[in-house]
Amino acid sequence: MTQLTTSSALGVQRDARPSDAPQPAIEIRHLTKHFRRRDGSTVPAIDGASLDIQDGEFIVLLGPSGCGKTTLLRSVAGLETPDSGAITVGGKAVFDSGSGTNLGADRRELSMVFQSYALWPHMTAAQNVRYPLENQRGARQGRAAMNERVAEALGAVGIGDLGGQYPNQLSGGQQQRVALARALVNNSKVVLFDEPLSNVDAKVRESLRIELLAMQRRFGFTALFVTHDQAEAMELATRIAVLDRGKVQQFGTPDEIYARPATEYVAKFIGNTNELHGRRAEGGYETPLGLVRTPQDAGDQATVLFRPEHAELSAERPGTASALPGRVVAVLFMGTHTEFLVRSGETRMRIWVSGRSTDFAEGDEVWVGLREDHVMVFPAAQDRGDQPEGEG
Known part of the structure; x- marks a missing residue:
């Protein structure tokens, strides 16, 4: 079936969607982003990427270094400004080049877990987790309510007894749990993950994958997760977007990506192949x-x-x-x-x-x-x- 498109009043072409279709949790349309080299030339980091991510999905952006996956994630987060295209989160436009919309990261109502954990070294685990609650927009909760939320978040990630520890007193896996608790504490409906498990050893990484997936199912948030690890993508993802040189080569379930790759690049990147x-x-x-x-x-x-x-x-x-x-x-x-x-x-x-x-x-x-x-x-x-x- 041919997919129809319509032009929005904001000037960005959007895919037509039936009126009764669910609103995507994240909608990315024709996004582009170029970086300038020292010699003055430009290179596309994102090249016309479009994705619809539904509520409760666990979407993995997969590809090698330099494929554009982190730039795409940071564009959704508001940490990069695309050249053109549009992004909506929860039905609200957070970026649209046609209208000049570009909400700051603090206004996009999402959370992010960084590769480096990004914990304040002078704050305890509990204080790090409480930080988003103390700085959220609108009316602040009382201290007792915030402490209760912090305790629940730390308990949910399995470190309820470590709230008084400082980051330098925690292992890499424990620090990553603190970062995850901080992302969950304000009940964000969308959580972004920038290769969050790459700094822990293999055994801890495997355990954290299972726990992360269980927490995502338990809390029901929509996840957008960046990795270059094929096994990680296959284990976690509802659907995988395979990127190459800024383009989405294929977007489908792990089974579709593995068994029916759309391109030679996807076939070779996912799993192992023999070539003739x-x-x-x-x-x-x-x-x-x-x-x-x-x-x-x-x-x-x-x-x-x-x-x-x-x-x-x-x-x-x-x-x-x-x-x-x-x-x-x-x-x-x-x-x-x-x-x-x-x-x-x-x-x-x-x-x-x-x-x-x-x-x-x-x-x-x-x-x-x-x-x-x-x-x-x-x-x-x-x-x-x-x-x-x-x-x-």
């Missing part, structure tokens, strides 16, 4: 290892991808749609799976078998079997007209 280059042939694409059968048509020249866990390893030629020959050059036990490195000519493939597998050893001749529905095909770079990547 092929020329269109009857029934699929002819690669250096043989014919890979697929009903997909990506042009005369294509990049053929498949994931390590989707291939079958066998000593005899399998009955799958495609069968590629090779030799095992390494066997690595990874705990949850065994990884076999298979080489065929100049091509190396990674194949995963669940659990510990001793079926094959280094030097064994093997076949790699592929089903048609596990093959991903994208136009080759020259057919896409790709240009070399610049900074950003």
